[in-house]
Amino acid sequence: MRAITELLKRELIIAMGCTEPAAAALAGAKAKSVLKEEPISIHIHASRDMVKNAMGVGIPNSSFHGIQTAVCLGIASGDADNGLSLLAHIDTERQSTAVPYIKIAKLCICTEVPPVYIKVELASQNHSASCEISTEHNHVSLLMLDG
DSSP, X not given: OHHHHHHHHHHOOOOSSXXXXXXXXXXXXXXXXXXXXOOSEEEEEEEHHHHHHHHSOBOTTSSOBXXXXXXXXXXXXXXXXXXXXXXXXXXXXXXXXXXXXXXXXXXXEESSSOSSEEEEEEEOSSOEEEEEEESSTTOEEEEEEOO
């Protein structure tokens, strides 16, 4: 019984909404937390499965959907510490902040990657930052500044 309890504690993680947009938002928020400047370019690399699963899913507390929008809401949120629950805190101000990001975000669908895979690359005037989530929706496999 203890083994089952430990397994559940390890595997059950609170997420707001569908896990694909939540993971995308988390990647955006983590990359922005490292960049600490206003991004002027946003490149998103995601698995086909992540893109497909997030395509028509509404993002909680917003009128948006899709992986690019989820990433941009994560960038605008500033809530990387909230993990997969960061979309619970999206309000109209953060939605408005995300709109310019949505306009510059570029998406590339990756092959030969795990089904759960997203990498967000941000660049400002002075620095670049990236965050990669792979294999599990909350597993940050890479977080880098000026790499």
